[in-house]
Amino acid sequence: MAYGLVIKDAAGNVMLDLSRRLGRIIGSLDTGISTSGSVVVPEFATNEPFWFTLPKGSIGNWYDPGVLISGTTLSWAFGATAVPNDLRLFYGVY
Numbered sequence: 001m002a003y004g005l006v007i008k009d010a011a012g013n014v015m016l017d018l019s020r021r022l023g024r025i026i027g028s029l030d031t032g033i034s035t036s037g038s039v040v041v042p043e044f045a046t047n048e049p050f051w052f053t054l055p056k057g058s059i060g061n062w063y064d065p066g067v068l069i070s071g072t073t074l075s076w077a078f079g080a081t082a083v084p085n086d087l088r089l090f091y092g093v094y
Helices: none
Strands: 006-008 014-017 024-030 036-040 049-055 066-070 073-077 087-093
Touching: 049 066, 073 087
Parallel strands: none
Antiparallel strands: 006 014, 024 087, 036 073, 049 087, 066 073
8 A cells, every 4th residue: 555645736636746755854064165075974874865955145156066975975065166155955865
């Protein structure tokens, strides 16, 4: 038997289907204006990881850092030509 949340519109069209996978946010960190950093996330070892960023303050030129997940390590670095932004980096697993 399937489980999860499925939302349909009045015509029966599926608008949202969370019956297959649902992410869980494990934590967040502030990148500050440093150019790079990393954090170890043990939950990445047994689950599929994901990440996303949000700006901390006014949204001007918002540059996402390059993010790499290798094993249980999440690392980020801003490119040489990009101005580092003060961002909040969220990470989690499916």
